Amino acid sequence: MANSAQARKRARQANKQRAHNASQRSEFRTAIKKVRRAIEAGDKSAAQAVFAAAVSSIDSIADKRIVHKNKSSRHKSRLSAQIKAMAA
Numbered sequence: 185m186a187n188s189a190q191a192r193k194r195a196r197q198a199n200k201q202r203a204h205n206a207s208q209r210s211e212f213r214t215a216i217k218k219v220r221r222a223i224e225a226g227d228k229s230a231a232q233a234v235f236a237a238a239v240s241s242i243d244s245i246a247d248k249r250i251v252h253k254n255k256s257s258r259h260k261s262r263l264s265a266q267i268k269a270m271a272a
Contacts, residue, residue, distance in 0.1 A: 208250045215241045228270045
């Protein structure tokens, strides 16, 4: 346990930041799940609309370095490819 006032404050701040980051990661996962559900439903126009909304959320979380930018790019790329494959 932290002994100095400074260390106690840093521990409190770390807990608060950890909770915030966890909620942001949850938002990231939820955005991806919404797009996957739309793809599974088979409605391409709905999937594209949900994907457009998810991209801004995913980019925002990557910009804050809560998830790595390559991870967010990988997810966006794969979801986009799945949406494009719906027409074929």
